[in-house]
Amino acid sequence: ETGVTQTPRHLVMGMTNKKSLKCEQHLGHNAMYWYKQSAKKPLELMFVYNFKEQTENNSVPSRFSPECPNSSHLFLHLHTLQPEDSALYLCASSHGQAQETQYFGPGTRLLVL
Amino acid sequence: GESVGLHLPTLSVQEGDNSIINCAYSNSASDYFIWYKQESGKGPQFIIDIRSNMDKRQGQRVTVLLNKTVKHLSLQIAATQPGDSAVYFCAENAGGTSYGKLTFGQGTILTVHP
Numbered sequence: 001e002t003g004v005t006q007t008p009r010h011l012v013m014g015m016t017n018k019k020s021l022k023c024e025q026h027l028g029h030n031a032m033y034w035y036k037q038s039a040k041k042p043l044e045l046m047f048v049y050n051f052k053e054q055t056e057n058n059s060v061p062s063r064f065s066p067e068c069p070n071s072s073h074l075f076l077h078l079h080t081l082q083p084e085d086s087a088l089y090l091c092a093s094s095h096g097q098a099q100e101t102q103y104f105g106p107g108t109r110l111l112v113l
Numbered sequence: 114g115e116s117v118g119l120h121l122p123t124l125s126v127q128e129g130d131n132s133i134i135n136c137a138y139s140n141s142a143s144d145y146f147i148w149y150k151q152e153s154g155k156g157p158q159f160i161i162d163i164r165s166n167m168d169k170r171q172g173q174r175v176t177v178l179l180n181k182t183v184k185h186l187s188l189q190i191a192a193t194q195p196g197d198s199a200v201y202f203c204a205e206n207a208g209g210t211s212y213g214k215l216t217f218g219q220g221t222i223l224t225v226h227p
Binding site for chain 2: 002004006042043045048056090100101102104105106107
């Protein structure tokens with residue numbers, strides 16, 4: 001175990017649903033990240049939070065809304081997603097944004113119908 | 114632009130052999146590189162890293178080599194075991210304003226046959 005947990009591990013949702021992904025890190029890190037992993041594509045960085053402040057939004061559509069209430073928790077709120085948003089969503093954390101080693105959670109496998 | 118790519122998408126080896134996984138990068142400003150291993154149903158797992166002021170770094174059964182002249186990175190796994198079967202990703206960080214932003218390669222599937 002890496003010390004980064006994600007729930008749920010699997011999620012199926014319709015395009016009109018609203019759901020949230022949760023990430024929690026037990027490593028005392030200050031930076032947290034959301035990545036999208038699609039088949040046959042490299043991991044895509046979505047959002048970066050450093051000390052609860054968003055420092056990076058990699059041109060992510062507004063139907064994805066992140067929330068970071070504290071340095072240990074990160075959420076990704078999902079609303080009116082498209083089938084092409086189906087992917088593995090990975091959360092990661094690091095000591096600080098300048099400390100580049102990132103530790104990943106197991107991911108949430110999302111299927112949008 | 115920034116990109117990290119892999120020469121070989123798949124690699125099959127026999128148990129006990131040494132494995133070499135290659136990675137090319139295009140951003141000459143990259144100063145930090147990481148190798149991750151991802152097993153089925155799991156997130157990427159950190160293996161080893163190297164900074165641009167080094168050309169070689171060794172871990173337990175793994176060695177990373179960095180050739181900045183040709184912008185090439187490799188991961189060597191000694192005495193490969195079936196448990197090493199996974200997808201291996203290289204990632205780079207360019208530092209500066211890109212601090213914390215890792216750019217990942219496509220990945221190489223390593224299959225180890227008993």
